[in-house]
Amino acid sequence: MDDSQSHGHIVMLPFMAHGHLIPFLALARRIRRLTPFAVTLATTRLNLRYLRSTMSQSDADADSGIRLYELPFCSSDHGLPPDTENTENLLPHQIPLLCHSSVSLAAPVECLISNITTEEDRPPLCVITEVSFGWSVDVARRLGTKSITFTTCGAYGTLAYISLWLHLPHRSTDAEEFSVPGFPERCRFQRSQLHRFIREAEPTDEWSKFFQVQLKLSLASDGWLCNSVEEIEPLGFDLLRKYLRLPVWAIGPPVPPHMLQKSSPISPKSKFESLQKHAAKALGVSLEKCQDFLNSHGPNSVLYISFGSQNTISPSQMMQLALGLESSGKPFIWVIRPPLGFDIKGEFRPEWLPPGLEERVTGSKQGLLVQNWAPQLDILAHDSTGAFLSHCGWNSIMESLSQGVPIVGWPMAAEQVYNAKMMVDEMGVCVELTCGVESRIEAEEVKRVIEMVMEEEGKGGEMKKRVNAVMGHMREAMKEGSDNEKGSSVKAMDDFANGPSLSI
Numbered sequence: 001m002d003d004s005q006s007h008g009h010i011v012m013l014p015f016m017a018h019g020h021l022i023p024f025l026a027l028a029r030r031i032r033r034l035t036p037f038a039v040t041l042a043t044t045r046l047n048l049r050y051l052r053s054t055m056s057q058s059d060a061d062a063d064s065g066i067r068l069y070e071l072p073f074c075s076s077d078h079g080l081p082p083d084t085e086n087t088e089n090l091l092p093h094q095i096p097l098l099c100h101s102s103v104s105l106a107a108p109v110e111c112l113i114s115n116i117t118t119e120e121d122r123p124p125l126c127v128i129t130e131v132s133f134g135w136s137v138d139v140a141r142r143l144g145t146k147s148i149t150f151t152t153c154g155a156y157g158t159l160a161y162i163s164l165w166l167h168l169p170h171r172s173t174d175a176e177e178f179s180v181p182g183f184p185e186r187c188r189f190q191r192s193q194l195h196r197f198i199r200e201a202e203p204t205d206e207w208s209k210f211f212q213v214q215l216k217l218s219l220a221s222d223g224w225l226c227n228s229v230e231e232i233e234p235l236g237f238d239l240l241r242k243y244l245r246l247p248v249w250a251i252g253p254p255v256p257p258h259m260l261q262k263s264s265p266i267s268p269k270s271k272f273e274s275l276q277k278h279a280a281k282a283l284g285v286s287l288e289k290c291q292d293f294l295n296s297h298g299p300n301s302v303l304y305i306s307f308g309s310q311n312t313i314s315p316s317q318m319m320q321l322a323l324g325l326e327s328s329g330k331p332f333i334w335v336i337r338p339p340l341g342f343d344i345k346g347e348f349r350p351e352w353l354p355p356g357l358e359e360r361v362t363g364s365k366q367g368l369l370v371q372n373w374a375p376q377l378d379i380l381a382h383d384s385t386g387a388f389l390s391h392c393g394w395n396s397i398m399e400s401l402s403q404g405v406p407i408v409g410w411p412m413a414a415e416q417v418y419n420a421k422m423m424v425d426e427m428g429v430c431v432e433l434t435c436g437v438e439s440r441i442e443a444e445e446v447k448r449v450i451e452m453v454m455e456e457e458g459k460g461g462e463m464k465k466r467v468n469a470v471m472g473h474m475r476e477a478m479k480e481g482s483d484n485e486k487g488s489s490v491k492a493m494d495d496f497a498n499g500p501s502l503s504i
């Protein structure tokens with residue numbers, strides 16, 4: 001037994017999707033840095049391979065004491081294509097199959113917990129998992145350990161997601177606007193804003209069946225860790241705690257600590273250079289191109305556009321977005337991918353953009369089109385970046401707000417719609433341009449919204465002030481040091497580690 005194991009052991013079970021493995025790895029690293037506990041991250045073979053390759057690209061010290069454990073899984077036993085262990089490359093109708101198949105991991109997880117218990121003469125302190133693995137709450141309890149649910153989203157979005165799936169409140173009314181259990185009357189939700197999986201869900205479909213069962217089970221866990229910051233979502237945390245009636249620790253944001261430091265102003269160029277070596281390996285795009293482009297424009301003048309790691313927009317939306325961007329005259333960096341209906345990882349064809357647009361915007365230095373993947377956090381950290389047109393994935397939001405960049409929202413799936421709603425209604429740092437891949441947008445509307453958000457006065461100026469305040473809270477929250485100096489997220493991690501939830 002190594003020294004950390006003698007202090008106690010935490011088992012972590014991420015859902016099988018790359019977007020979930022990364023926040024779990026980040027949490028494992030924080031637990032190792034801030035607590036004396038050993039950590040075992042358990043997942044299936046191909047997901048472990050992905051984790052190993054991610055870990056090999058970073059500082060080995062950060063990962064000392066994190067043990068990886070393989071959970072056996074055979075995708076074809078569950079009607080999935082061979083070697084399919086995460087949501088990558090799955091068609092939408094196959095994802096519920098992957099979700100249901102995760103229940104088969106219960107037996108190997110039991111085995112892991114029992115082995116740790118025998119080896120260390122006591123059960124692990126807890127199993128940290130997420131809402132889609134609600135089945136593990138019962139496994140943990142039976143084996144004498146605690147179960148903690150980790151939500152990789154914000155408090156408001158998490159509550160909206162849970163409550164909408166559990167209660168399906170839009171079904172009891174024909175009205176466009178309706179209230180949602182757990183939210184005050186003033187926070188009404190709109191049918192048209194709901195993700196189509198919820199909007200169209202029947203109680204018998206595979207999505208509802210899976211989520212309703214797993215969410216209910218998760219509500220019986222011993223506490224929740226939330227990847228957000230107490231001060232930026234006071235309403236969300238208040239509502240989530242009242243709804244769950246469990247301890248909720250705000251331990252975010254999910255942004256690398258060096259990007260949250262209050263440093264004396266450094267030139268945009270040197271900021272980029274400090275990250276370049278590390279990032280260049282992982283990114284297939286020219287960082288220098290983004291750097292040169294941003295350096296050639298003034299402070300807060302460039303719009304950055306990206307729809308996360310898995311989304312794209314429809315062909316007609318792509319045309320209108322391109323026309324709107326060009327006519328706004330604002331400089332932009334756009335992460336382009338083939339539109340809906342085409343292989344998202346395939347080559348980008350010029351015919352998907354208005355004729356001659358790429359040459360015009362590149363020639364005039366108005367725009368930089370980056371294929372598939374860009375160094376997002378570096379772009380957001382650059383002083384020239386003035387706004388972010390985003391699908392409102394939680395990581396993108398946290399990265400943007402932590403760098404003081406207001407958001408133009410275009411939510412697509414999962415809890416993104418509720419993230420956008422919270423940022424518009426509660427934080428005042430976002431304007432929603434449109435929602436989903438079926439919506440009709442016009443170039444004039446794109447132009448109008450971009451101009452409004454990027455103006456120094458009026459609405460744009462107001463958003464900038466608010467986002468700077470949010471940025472300040474996020475940076476404060478992660479401050480380490482003596483007890484008086486610690487920020488709220490660091491204190492919350494202490495409370496989690498030292499509190500009654502982890503005493504067996």
Ligand code: UDP
Nearest residue numbers: 019308309310335373374376393394395396
């Ligand atoms: N990302 C990036 N470059 C891109 C697109 C995405 O670095 O071109 C990163 C982004 O910084 C974020 C993550 O991918 O950390 C996307 O996570 P998010 O929760 O926003 O959305 P998801 O991809 O899960 O829908």
